[in-house]
Amino acid sequence: MTNDVIIVGAGIVGAACARALAMAGFDVTVIDRGTTAGGTSSACEGNLLVSDKGPGRELELAQYAATLWTQAAVDLRTELGPDFPSVEYDPKGGLVVATTDAGAAPLLAFAAGQRSAGVDARVLDRAEALSLEPDLAPDFRAAVFYPEDSQVQPTIATEALMASARRHGARLIENTPVTGVLRDSAGALVGVTTAAGELRAARVLIAAGPWSGEVAASFGLVLPVLPRRGELLVTSRMRHRIFHKVYDADYVGAVGSNDSALQTSSVIESTAGGTVLIGSSRQQIGFDCRLQVDALAGIAAKALRLFPFLAGAAVMRTYGGFRPFMPDHLPVIGEDPRLPGLWHAAGHEGAGIGLSLATAEMIRDLMQGRPTRLDAAPFSPARDSLAPHLEQAA
Amino acid sequence: MTAVLVIGAGPAGLAAARAARARGASVTLLDAADELGGQFWRHLPASRPASNERVLHHGWDTFRDLAETLEFDDGCRILRQASVFAIETRGSGPAEVHIVVGEADGAGRDRLVLRPDAIVVATGAHDRTLPFPGWDLPGVFTGGAAQALAKSERLAVGERVVVAGAGPFLLPVAASLAATGSRVVGVFEANRVPALVRGWLPKPWQLSGAVSKGGELAGYVSGHLRHRIPYRLGRMVVGAHGTDRVEAVTIAAVAPDWTPIPGTEQRIEVDAVCVSHGFTPRLELAIAAGCALTADRFVEVDAGQETSVPGVYAAGEVTGIGGADLALAEGTIAGHVAAGGTLTDAELQRPVRRRTTFTRFAERLDAAHGIRSGWPAVVTDDTIVCRCEEVTYGQLRQTVSSTGSRSLRALKLSTRAGLGICQGRVCGRSVETLLAGCQPDGLLGDPVSTDRRPIAGTIRLGELAAAPTTALPTTSTPSPSIEGTP
Amino acid sequence: MAPRLLAAGDDPVRPGPSTPLTIDVDGEPVTGIRGQSLAGVILAGGTLALRRTSVHGGPRGVFCGIGVCYDCLVEVNGQRDVRSCQRRAADGDVVRTQYDPLPEAPEGDHA
Known part of the structure; x- marks a missing residue:
C-alpha cells in the first residue's frame, strides 16, 4: 500500500492534516479550487473554545485540541522563524454572561456539567466579573469565566500550518477544482479528477469545510454537511477596553440549535489590531452571502446589552462565512465505509479552527492504523447518528 | 409614477435628478455633504455665501441652474448629510438602500430604508x-x-x-x-x-x-x-x-x-x-447593488446608462473618469431612462452626442496621463503603503515570501494592509499591485478585489442597532416603503 | 509657514460676512469662521498633525480632505472617530486628538 494522500481543501483542517501527515512521512498533495484559507478559515473569529461545548465527544476533542494549540504556537514560531507573521495565539480566556434571569440558571447548570467533565469553568460574582471586564454592563445575572478559551488569527494560523506542511514535503495545488473521483477498472478509488487532469493517490481526504458535501456529491456520495451563514461586525481601532472573549449565554444555544432561522448572540472581543469583533449571526440560507442589514442590526443590539459603551463605536466592516453544519452536531473524521480510500475531515461547524489540530492527529493515527488518542468511533462516517441522514438523503 | 433615487449630488447626480423629474418621476436626491455640487462644485457654504463664486468654477451657472431647479421642485426630495451605509439586494425591486441622515460621523443619526423603483449611482471618484x-x-x-x-x-x-x-x-x-x-x-x-x-x-x-x-x-x-x-x-x-x-x-x-x-x-x-x-471610482455602492464592472474596473453600463442590474443606473466618474461635462451628459441620460424614457427620445439627442465627444476626450486623457507600470520603483521597504494600519512595503514583501501566499484576501488579513478604517480606499489598488509584484509570475491567485465594502461608510453600533425612525415615501405604491428592524 | 485662510478683502469670490467661532483643541482655544470644517479651523490655526498613529506613534494630518482616508479623525464633544474634514465646526466644540495604542501582545508573542 502506498502512503500517498490527496487532501481536498486548503483551509485550516486541510492544512493541519497536511502537516500532521507530512510530518508522519506521508506523501501529501493538497488541492483547492481557490487559495489557502480562501473560505471559512479566513471568514471566522479564530475561536479555540471549550466554553460553548457541553460534556461529550466534541468537548473532549476540544479539550485535547487546546493542549495541541499551546504547543503548536511555539513549534510554528520556532519552525517558521521571526519573519513569518505571528499566529497571534492568545489564551485570553472567555467570559460567558447571562443578561437575564431566565438565562442565568441554564448557564450555571451548563457550567456545572462542564466542570464535571474537567472544564475550568469558574462562576464569578459581579465584582469579579467586572474586574475582568470593567466596561461590562453591570446588571448581568450570572457570569462564568473559562480560562481555557483562547484565540488564534485564523488566516495566519492556516498559512502557518500550510507553510509547515510544505516544509515537510507536502505539495499545494491552488486554483484547481476537483471534479470527481478516479476509480480503477474494479471501481476502487485511485485518485481524483481535476480541472487540470487526473491526480492519483491511494487515499483522498475531503477537508473542504462547508463545501465538503459538494465534493462528496461529485464523487457520487452523500455527505450531509450544510452551510450555516455566520456574520460579524468589525469596529475601528479603539483603546483596549475588552480583554477577554465575552459572550452572551445564548451563544451556547445558537451553536447547538438545529433551527434554520436567523439567530444572533453576542461574541465580542478585541483583536491584536485594536479593533473589536462583534458576532454573530447564524442562519441556514444555503450559500447565500448577500448582506442582510437586519441580521447586522440584531448583532449590534445584542452587543450593546453587554457593552453599552460600544454604542459610539464606528462599525467599519462586516464579513461573514459559511460554517460546516452537521445534523448531529459532530464533525465527521475518518474513512468512509462506502468507498474505501475516501476519508473525511469536515463538519466542524463553528469550531474548525480549534479542532483542526486534534482532527489532524486523529486522521494521521487512523491512516497509520495506530490507536487514536481519543476514541475515533463517535466521529466516524459510519456512526449511528449519521446513518439516517445518509439514508434519508440517499 | 416612478420613484427614482439618485445617490450623489455632483454633476452626474444633479443632471440625473433633473432629467428624471423632467420625465415625470418622483425623485429623491441624496448626498453625504450638506451642500449640493459634489467635489467638483464645492463652494463656500450657505453660512458664508460668496457673491462671485463663479470665478473659481467651470460651469458654475450650470450648477446654479440645476441646484435651483431641484431645490424649488416639490417633486424632488433632497436629503443632505445622508450617507448610504449598505445596499441590500434580497428583496424585490432593484435594492433596499440603507441610509443614516445627520451630521457627518455623528451619533444617533436617523436611519432610513428606501426602496425606490430605480436607482442612479452617481457616487463619483476620489483621488488616487x-x-x-x-x-x-x-x-x-x-x-x-x-x-x-x-x-x-x-x-x-x-x-x-x-x-x-x-x-x-x-x-x-x-x-x-x-x-x-x-x-x-x-x-x-x-x-x-x-x-x-x-x-x-x-x-x-x-x-x-x-x-x-x-x-x-x-x-x-x-x-x-x-x-x-x-x-x-x-x-x-x-x-x-x-x-x-x-x-x-x-x-x-x-x-x-x-x-x-x-x-x-x-x-x-x-x-x-x-x-x-488619477482617480479611483467610488464603487462600493454599485458593487453592493450587484452591478458588474468592466475590465478596467468601472461600473459597466449600456447606452442608456443602465448597469447589469435592471433598474440600477450609473453616471459620472463611476463609469469612467471623464470630467464634469461627460458626467452631466451621462447623468441626463441615466435620469431620463431611469424615469422610463428611452434613448431615442428627442431630449436625449444632445446629451448622447456630448457623451460621445467627451468619452473620446476622456480616453485620450487617460492615454496621456494614466498611471504607468514602473511606479513601484519609488516605494522602499520602509515606505508605509497602508496608511491606516501603517503596513510597509517591506512587510508585504516579507509576508508573501514567508507564507508563499498568492491570495490577496489572505495576505490582507495576514498583513492588515487595507483592513484599517479607510477600508483600503486609499491604498487598496496599490496594495493589489504591490502584492502581485511580489509573486513569481506577477499574479495573485484569487478573484477578489479591494473595491468591495459591504459597509459603505462607517456607522455607529448604536445607530445600526436602532430601528429606522423616519418615514419617507419613496415608491409609487401606497404601501409603506420604510420598514423597521425587528 | 502654515496653512492659512485667504483674507476676505483679497478674495476674488467676494465672500459674505463671516461669523467667528472658537473651538477647544486639547485645551487650547482655536478660532475660525462659521462654515469651516474642524480640520480647516485646526489647520488655519497652524496645527498640521491631528493625531498620533497607533503602530509607530507618528504624526498624521489631513490627507484627502474629502472624507475618504479617515486620517483626520478626532474626538468631538466626546464622540470618537469623527472625520474633521467632514464635520463643520460649531462654536464651543471640544476637540481631542486621538491616540489609540495597540493592545499589548500576549506573552511569548512578539509579532
Whole structure:
C-alpha cells in the first residue's frame, strides 16, 4: 500500500492534516479550487473554545485540541522563524454572561456539567466579573469565566500550518477544482479528477469545510454537511477596553440549535489590531452571502446589552462565512465505509479552527492504523447518528 | 409614477435628478455633504455665501441652474448629510438602500430604508495617490484636499506648495491654490511629452467639442499661464521629508514607465505638497447593488446608462473618469431612462452626442496621463503603503515570501494592509499591485478585489442597532416603503 | 509657514460676512469662521498633525480632505472617530486628538 494522500481543501483542517501527515512521512498533495484559507478559515473569529461545548465527544476533542494549540504556537514560531507573521495565539480566556434571569440558571447548570467533565469553568460574582471586564454592563445575572478559551488569527494560523506542511514535503495545488473521483477498472478509488487532469493517490481526504458535501456529491456520495451563514461586525481601532472573549449565554444555544432561522448572540472581543469583533449571526440560507442589514442590526443590539459603551463605536466592516453544519452536531473524521480510500475531515461547524489540530492527529493515527488518542468511533462516517441522514438523503 | 433615487449630488447626480423629474418621476436626491455640487462644485457654504463664486468654477451657472431647479421642485426630495451605509439586494425591486441622515460621523443619526423603483449611482471618484516615502507626513495632501479646502473654506494648505502626480486634474489644483494665495513652486507631471502627444494629438477633431473656448481645461490652462506656474513633465515626487510635518520634497526625473532616474533628484523646500495620480471610482455602492464592472474596473453600463442590474443606473466618474461635462451628459441620460424614457427620445439627442465627444476626450486623457507600470520603483521597504494600519512595503514583501501566499484576501488579513478604517480606499489598488509584484509570475491567485465594502461608510453600533425612525415615501405604491428592524 | 485662510478683502469670490467661532483643541482655544470644517479651523490655526498613529506613534494630518482616508479623525464633544474634514465646526466644540495604542501582545508573542 502506498502512503500517498490527496487532501481536498486548503483551509485550516486541510492544512493541519497536511502537516500532521507530512510530518508522519506521508506523501501529501493538497488541492483547492481557490487559495489557502480562501473560505471559512479566513471568514471566522479564530475561536479555540471549550466554553460553548457541553460534556461529550466534541468537548473532549476540544479539550485535547487546546493542549495541541499551546504547543503548536511555539513549534510554528520556532519552525517558521521571526519573519513569518505571528499566529497571534492568545489564551485570553472567555467570559460567558447571562443578561437575564431566565438565562442565568441554564448557564450555571451548563457550567456545572462542564466542570464535571474537567472544564475550568469558574462562576464569578459581579465584582469579579467586572474586574475582568470593567466596561461590562453591570446588571448581568450570572457570569462564568473559562480560562481555557483562547484565540488564534485564523488566516495566519492556516498559512502557518500550510507553510509547515510544505516544509515537510507536502505539495499545494491552488486554483484547481476537483471534479470527481478516479476509480480503477474494479471501481476502487485511485485518485481524483481535476480541472487540470487526473491526480492519483491511494487515499483522498475531503477537508473542504462547508463545501465538503459538494465534493462528496461529485464523487457520487452523500455527505450531509450544510452551510450555516455566520456574520460579524468589525469596529475601528479603539483603546483596549475588552480583554477577554465575552459572550452572551445564548451563544451556547445558537451553536447547538438545529433551527434554520436567523439567530444572533453576542461574541465580542478585541483583536491584536485594536479593533473589536462583534458576532454573530447564524442562519441556514444555503450559500447565500448577500448582506442582510437586519441580521447586522440584531448583532449590534445584542452587543450593546453587554457593552453599552460600544454604542459610539464606528462599525467599519462586516464579513461573514459559511460554517460546516452537521445534523448531529459532530464533525465527521475518518474513512468512509462506502468507498474505501475516501476519508473525511469536515463538519466542524463553528469550531474548525480549534479542532483542526486534534482532527489532524486523529486522521494521521487512523491512516497509520495506530490507536487514536481519543476514541475515533463517535466521529466516524459510519456512526449511528449519521446513518439516517445518509439514508434519508440517499 | 416612478420613484427614482439618485445617490450623489455632483454633476452626474444633479443632471440625473433633473432629467428624471423632467420625465415625470418622483425623485429623491441624496448626498453625504450638506451642500449640493459634489467635489467638483464645492463652494463656500450657505453660512458664508460668496457673491462671485463663479470665478473659481467651470460651469458654475450650470450648477446654479440645476441646484435651483431641484431645490424649488416639490417633486424632488433632497436629503443632505445622508450617507448610504449598505445596499441590500434580497428583496424585490432593484435594492433596499440603507441610509443614516445627520451630521457627518455623528451619533444617533436617523436611519432610513428606501426602496425606490430605480436607482442612479452617481457616487463619483476620489483621488488616487500612489505611495512614496514620506507620504504619510502631515503637509502631504491629495490634490482633492487642497481643492476642497480652497473652494469650501478659502484655505490655502501651504505658502510654498508643490503639486505633483499625473493628469489634467493637477492644473485646477494648482489654479485653486494660486487663487487662494499659495505660491505654487511647480507642477510636476510624471508623464512625458511622447505620452502626452500620443494622447492629445491624433484625431484632434475629437477634441474640438471638448476643448472649446471656455471649456473646462482651456480655463485651467489660461489660469496657469496667468499665475506663471512652472509645469514640468516627466518628473515625480519620490520623497517627502520632515519630522513632524513636510519641510521639503525630492523630485526626480522618471522614465516613460515612471521608474525614477538616479542622479536626477532635486530637493525643493515646501510647506505643503499635493499629490494625485488619477482617480479611483467610488464603487462600493454599485458593487453592493450587484452591478458588474468592466475590465478596467468601472461600473459597466449600456447606452442608456443602465448597469447589469435592471433598474440600477450609473453616471459620472463611476463609469469612467471623464470630467464634469461627460458626467452631466451621462447623468441626463441615466435620469431620463431611469424615469422610463428611452434613448431615442428627442431630449436625449444632445446629451448622447456630448457623451460621445467627451468619452473620446476622456480616453485620450487617460492615454496621456494614466498611471504607468514602473511606479513601484519609488516605494522602499520602509515606505508605509497602508496608511491606516501603517503596513510597509517591506512587510508585504516579507509576508508573501514567508507564507508563499498568492491570495490577496489572505495576505490582507495576514498583513492588515487595507483592513484599517479607510477600508483600503486609499491604498487598496496599490496594495493589489504591490502584492502581485511580489509573486513569481506577477499574479495573485484569487478573484477578489479591494473595491468591495459591504459597509459603505462607517456607522455607529448604536445607530445600526436602532430601528429606522423616519418615514419617507419613496415608491409609487401606497404601501409603506420604510420598514423597521425587528 | 502654515496653512492659512485667504483674507476676505483679497478674495476674488467676494465672500459674505463671516461669523467667528472658537473651538477647544486639547485645551487650547482655536478660532475660525462659521462654515469651516474642524480640520480647516485646526489647520488655519497652524496645527498640521491631528493625531498620533497607533503602530509607530507618528504624526498624521489631513490627507484627502474629502472624507475618504479617515486620517483626520478626532474626538468631538466626546464622540470618537469623527472625520474633521467632514464635520463643520460649531462654536464651543471640544476637540481631542486621538491616540489609540495597540493592545499589548500576549506573552511569548512578539509579532
